[in-house]
Amino acid sequence: MSLISLGVVALDCPDPQALAGFYAEVLGWRVEDNGDGDWVEVAGPDGRALAFQQVADYRPPQWPGQDVPQQLHLDFDVASAQIDEAERKVVALGAKLVQHDEGVRDFRVYLDPVGHPFCLCLK
Incomplete structure (x- = not known):
């Protein structure tokens, strides 16, 4: 340990x-x-x-720019079959989709209600 x-x-x-x-x-x-x-x-x-x-x-990060850098982001794992449902949930709660996976990535990028970037990642 x-x-x-x-x-x-x-x-x-x-x-x-x-x-x-x-x-x-x-x-x-x-x-x-x-x-x-x-x-x-x-x-x-x-x-x-x-x-x-x-x-x-407080100044929110300006993702993807670096004028106000993100400094960190959170990744949340989601089963691939539930990614659309998870997206609907976080958007309904106030998140903003800023980068869709477009079928070529295994993650989608969002901003929380105050601008912190986070990802829903396929597991």
């Missing part, structure tokens, strides 16, 4: 509660708010979590 393990990945955003709600719905996880409003987590199985922290004057 490693001495160090990954705890949580945190995303900067203007409204942690709202973005946590988006990802909780996407993943079927639950929102855990510590009450201060500046930091909210969504908890999943086996102790996995994503965190969202409030940042004043």
Whole structure:
């Protein structure tokens, strides 16, 4: 076992509660708010979590450009037979499709409601 393990990945955003709600719905996880409003987590199985922290004057990444670089993105695995259903779900929740797989890639790129890029990847 490693001495160090990954705890949580945190995303900067203007409204942690709202973005946590988006990802909780996407993943079927639950929102855990510590009450201060500046930091909210969504908890999943086996102790996995994503965190969202409030940042004043938040500027969304400008994907694919680098004027405001993405710095990180999230990949979510989806069964190939369910990719269209998964896309409908994330778009209904507020994501924006910015790069379709066009039948030649094994992923589709979206922006979450505050501009973070993420991918639905075929598994």
